[in-house]
Amino acid sequence: MIKLEKLDQAFVEEVLAEPGGEHLLTCWSCGTCASTCLVRRYDPAFNPRLILHKAGLGFRTDVLSSVEIWQCSACDACYPRCPKQIHISEVMKAIRAIAIREGYERPGVVAQVDVASCIACGMCVAACPYEAITLEMSAHNGTSKMAAQVNRDLCMACGICNSVCLSSSIVVEGHTDERINDDLGVSPRLQRGTAKDTAKVLVITCNWCLHAMSDVSYAMQPPEGVKVVNVPCSGRVAAVFLASALQRGVDGVLVVGCKEGECHYKQGNALERGRVAVVQDLLDLLGIERSRAQFAWLGALDRGQFPKLVEQVVRDVQALGPLSWGQ
Amino acid sequence: MVDAARHPKIEILAYSEVERVDGYIGNFRAQVTKKPRYVRADLCNGCGACAKVCPIELPNSFELGIAPRKAIDVPHGQAVPLIYAVDLDNCIYCYKCVTACGKLDAIDFSQESETVDLDVGSIIVATGFDSFDPTVIPEYGYGRYPNVITTLEMERLANSAGPTVGRLIRPSDGKMPKSVVLVNCVGSRDSRYNEYCSGFCCMYTIKNALFLKQSDHDMDISIFYMDIRTPAKGYEEFYNRAREAGIRFIHGRPSQITEDAETHNLFVEAEDQALGQVIELETEMVCLSTAAIPRADTEHVASTLTLSRSPGGFFMEYHPKLRPVDSPTDGVFLAGAAQGPKDIPACVAQGSAAASRAARVLSADTWEIEPIVAHVWPEQCLSFQGKKCGLCAQACPYSAITVVQGQAAQVAQAKCHGCGGCVAECPNDAITQANFTDAQVVAQLRELLRDRPEDKILAFMCHWCSYGGADNAGTSHFEYPPTSRGIRVMCSARMDQDFILEAFRRGAGMVLVSGCHPQDCHYITGQRVAAKRFDRMPRALERIGINPERFRVEWISAAEGEKYARVITEMDAKLTSFDKAQLRAENDKARPEIEKRLRRWKAIPQMAELLAEEKQEKQEVPA
Numbered sequence: 001m002i003k004l005e006k007l008d009q010a011f012v013e014e015v016l017a018e019p020g021g022e023h024l025l026t027c028w029s030c031g032t033c034a035s036t037c038l039v040r041r042y043d044p045a046f047n048p049r050l051i052l053h054k055a056g057l058g059f060r061t062d063v064l065s066s067v068e069i070w071q072c073s074a075c076d077a078c079y080p081r082c083p084k085q086i087h088i089s090e091v092m093k094a095i096r097a098i099a100i101r102e103g104y105e106r107p108g109v110v111a112q113v114d115v116a117s118c119i120a121c122g123m124c125v126a127a128c129p130y131e132a133i134t135l136e137m138s139a140h141n142g143t144s145k146m147a148a149q150v151n152r153d154l155c156m157a158c159g160i161c162n163s164v165c166l167s168s169s170i171v172v173e174g175h176t177d178e179r180i181n182d183d184l185g186v187s188p189r190l191q192r193g194t195a196k197d198t199a200k201v202l203v204i205t206c207n208w209c210l211h212a213m214s215d216v217s218y219a220m221q222p223p224e225g226v227k228v229v230n231v232p233c234s235g236r237v238a239a240v241f242l243a244s245a246l247q248r249g250v251d252g253v254l255v256v257g258c259k260e261g262e263c264h265y266k267q268g269n270a271l272e273r274g275r276v277a278v279v280q281d282l283l284d285l286l287g288i289e290r291s292r293a294q295f296a297w298l299g300a301l302d303r304g305q306f307p308k309l310v311e312q313v314v315r316d317v318q319a320l321g322p323l324s325w326g327q
Numbered sequence: 328m329v330d331a332a333r334h335p336k337i338e339i340l341a342y343s344e345v346e347r348v349d350g351y352i353g354n355f356r357a358q359v360t361k362k363p364r365y366v367r368a369d370l371c372n373g374c375g376a377c378a379k380v381c382p383i384e385l386p387n388s389f390e391l392g393i394a395p396r397k398a399i400d401v402p403h404g405q406a407v408p409l410i411y412a413v414d415l416d417n418c419i420y421c422y423k424c425v426t427a428c429g430k431l432d433a434i435d436f437s438q439e440s441e442t443v444d445l446d447v448g449s450i451i452v453a454t455g456f457d458s459f460d461p462t463v464i465p466e467y468g469y470g471r472y473p474n475v476i477t478t479l480e481m482e483r484l485a486n487s488a489g490p491t492v493g494r495l496i497r498p499s500d501g502k503m504p505k506s507v508v509l510v511n512c513v514g515s516r517d518s519r520y521n522e523y524c525s526g527f528c529c530m531y532t533i534k535n536a537l538f539l540k541q542s543d544h545d546m547d548i549s550i551f552y553m554d555i556r557t558p559a560k561g562y563e564e565f566y567n568r569a570r571e572a573g574i575r576f577i578h579g580r581p582s583q584i585t586e587d588a589e590t591h592n593l594f595v596e597a598e599d600q601a602l603g604q605v606i607e608l609e610t611e612m613v614c615l616s617t618a619a620i621p622r623a624d625t626e627h628v629a630s631t632l633t634l635s636r637s638p639g640g641f642f643m644e645y646h647p648k649l650r651p652v653d654s655p656t657d658g659v660f661l662a663g664a665a666q667g668p669k670d671i672p673a674c675v676a677q678g679s680a681a682a683s684r685a686a687r688v689l690s691a692d693t694w695e696i697e698p699i700v701a702h703v704w705p706e707q708c709l710s711f712q713g714k715k716c717g718l719c720a721q722a723c724p725y726s727a728i729t730v731v732q733g734q735a736a737q738v739a740q741a742k743c744h745g746c747g748g749c750v751a752e753c754p755n756d757a758i759t760q761a762n763f764t765d766a767q768v769v770a771q772l773r774e775l776l777r778d779r780p781e782d783k784i785l786a787f788m789c790h791w792c793s794y795g796g797a798d799n800a801g802t803s804h805f806e807y808p809p810t811s812r813g814i815r816v817m818c819s820a821r822m823d824q825d826f827i828l829e830a831f832r833r834g835a836g837m838v839l840v841s842g843c844h845p846q847d848c849h850y851i852t853g854q855r856v857a858a859k860r861f862d863r864m865p866r867a868l869e870r871i872g873i874n875p876e877r878f879r880v881e882w883i884s885a886a887e888g889e890k891y892a893r894v895i896t897e898m899d900a901k902l903t904s905f906d907k908a909q910l911r912a913e914n915d916k917a918r919p920e921i922e923k924r925l926r927r928w929k930a931i932p933q934m935a936e937l938l939a940e941e942k943q944e945k946q947e948v949p950a
Contacts, residue, residue, distance in 0.1 A: 047603065083517035
């Protein structure tokens with residue numbers, strides 16, 4: 001049995017005093033955040049309401065040592081829906097700040113920099129949604145050189161840094177360039193000549209844009225001629241992936257990201273949308289129809305839209321016929 | 328309503344609007360515009376033959392747009408009085424109604440709007456409420472998904488006199504739903520829209536759930552709630568009945584509702600707190616229990632009748648505990664949901680109370696008022712002297728003062744509540760407030776600052792809030808330094824800036840001005856008058872050489888004893904940090920300038936004597 005009076009009231013005061021933690025006790029546990037949050041799909045135990053409730057009761061060790069406080073990616077999907085207008089990601093940030101002060105470490109993988117090949121161009125610094133990367137003097141081969149450095153406490157492992165890196169020196173374990181390239185690689189299903197009338201379409205979805213189970217199962221068993229590849233964030237998909245997919249025999253690519261303002265990693269979807277536009281312009285220059293590369297938003301409320309979206313793109317590509325690179 | 332219509336002493340002016348109200352308790356004059364119905368009230372028998380032949384169909388607002396109405400119609404079947412009216416904006420002048428009315432000849436297109444003046448003793452405001460429009464909550468999909476409806480729509484769909492003759496159907500396909508989800512607290516208890524609890528939604532949601540269960544025993548009914556609030560007599564038993572009837576109660580607020588585009592079925596997602604897990608429920612229909620909100624024209628009515636509004640926007644009562652049906656304007660009473668969300672029993676109770684309060688006025692020959700009303704000394708009044716002024720009328724929250732240029736300002740004493748805002752605002756000290764005259768306040772001030780004034784904090788407190796706050800600090804035994812000295816006036820609006828200057832002239836160390844928080848002001852806008860005045864004060868003090876840090880303004884409610892103690896503690900700490908010799912030097916330097924400004928006080932009765940006494944004291948001191 002938990003003895004409530006034995007819990008640490010000083011912890012409550014500490015969170016309240018931390019910037020961002022002011023609204024800890026405003027919460028009345030309605031559960032709107034818990035059922036909005038998508039992290040629970042990958043970790044059913046994740047529940048922001050419970051973290052706030054526990055912190056409000058004074059469960060110091062339970063809260064500070066929990067994995068959950070590190071899992072909130074500050075997408076703020078719950079914030080506009082919260083009837084008490086509690087900025088939950090800020091409360092999480094406050095709790096994390098206390099955890100860091102007390103020596104707790106973020107669990108799981110974060111981005112890794114290869115100091116040897118890093119050219120300190122600063123692209124990753126600018127692209128990181130969490131301001132987790134800085135350029136620092138780092139030890140290398142007995143001397144020191146300027147290189148990117150990842151703050152373990154801030155990194156959310158979205159891989160956006162990897163997608164902008166000019167020298168492929170920053171990687172997130174689990175979704176390296178090689179791995180994604182392999183995933184995107186033309187599968188037998190998509191090889192030319194296997195299915196005459198169906199177009200070969202590659203669909204890239206992010207981890208967070210498909211909400212309804214029916215959409216998820218459609219993505220797992222797409223119709224013939226369509227391949228669906230999952231990436232952590234649409235912003236992870238560098239333009240070169242799209243170009244090489246088209247080169248390797250795909251007739252059309254569709255990248256699906258979260259709805260504007262709903263990105264799980266703050267701005268990955270906006271970044272990707274711009275990239276797809278660049279690829280489209282490139283196709284124009286090459287005399288190839290620009291609609292062979294497409295981008296689409298999918299929001300939390302778009303139940304059942306994903307199959308329709310894919311079918312529409314398949315129809316578009318079918319109308320264009322097989323992709324020919326000409327001379 | 329029918330009883331009221333038949334009563335020989337009740338006249339119902341339906342389809343009319345109150346344009347303006349003058350006068351005061353017992354003697355109001357209301358200007359009412361009767362809109363033209365284009366149907367003669369004395370001839371129409373409500374048969375409805377005209378509506379049957381009218382070719383124009385429009386959305387019926389009583390049926391929330393679910394059913395049509397005609398361009399000649401009554402609002403609804405039970406309307407009192409049952410007189411048809413032509414909607415001229417949509418009439419095509421085919422005159423079929425005139426033919427249908429036949430010999431009765433009640434339709435008269437030559438009618439014009441008519442203005443009547445009514446002399447009344449008291450007024451009851453019972454303007455009701457509006458229902459919150461949930462279209463603004465995107466995650467609930469109202470307006471986007473056909474099968475998400477509001478409670479009022481459900482009421483009409485389930486009503487045997489409604490558009491579907493009592494058959495509850497899904498708007499998407501017209502079929503009876505086999506499952507319904509009811510969602511509580513839509514637009515209420517939500518700081519994005521309305522902070523307050525609408526109060527009666529829990530009960531009507533349970534009522535609807537039971538009603539549905541009775542109409543179809545196999546129907547799957549779920550209620551999503553944050554808290555179920557059934558505090559009144561017999562309500563908890565009703566709630567228990569619903570639980571036992573098999574209605575599913577889920578403790579969790581839905582985060583979103585999505586739709587299957589083919590079946591138009593809905594998916595409600597929420598966290599069931601009892602399970603601690605996120606659940607999804609597929610249902611055929613969702614009904615949102617929307618908040619009760621103030622009517623859109625509340626502000627208009629408030630300005631017509633000089634009423635104030637509570638933070639939620641409803642009309643504010645005179646006192647939340649002791650005078651819950653009185654408005655701030657004497658003789659005007661509040662009843663029903665116009666004063667705040669409430670259910671039918673509470674509305675009936677408040678309506679009865681308002682009626683008896685109103686009758687009290689009607690049966691009295693004389694009316695007692697507080698002995699603190701304002702008086703004008705005519706020859707002092709700038710308007711009487713031919714100048715353009717009227718500051719007193721601007722400051723009056725009750726429109727009790729009329730200023731006509733060339734004549735002295737007139738105070739309607741029955742309307743005056745004695746806040747004293749006019750007295751403080753008058754640039755020529757031509758108004759005084761009984762029992763709170765300038766001389767009386769200054770005499771208090773003199774006594775409080777007689778010894779070692781530079782060690783003291785002079786605190787001006789309003790009767791209703793900050794004085795209560797100081798009292799609360801005392802009764803709660805909150806400790807604060809003994810250096811403060813308080814002067815109570817009725818409202819912060821009474822705190823003349825001359826009093827502040829006089830306090831510094833008498834050598835006060837610090838001065839605190841305190842009153843109600845803006846939304847709590849007992850005199851509607853008194854606090855605002857004061858806030859505006861004291862915004863200018865620090866600069867004025869600086870100009871005469873007084874450190875503005877020695878002056879502070881704080882809004883302290885009667886419950887904030889802790890705040891009062893804290894403010895005084897902070898001020899005391901600051902006062903201790905000042906060099907006393909420098910303080911005295913500052914006061915001495917400012918004294919001649921202040922004396923120059925307060926020279927006009929000599930014209931105020933009793934004040935001259937007070938000033939003379941001071942001179943006498945001074946002469947005595949050297950002796």
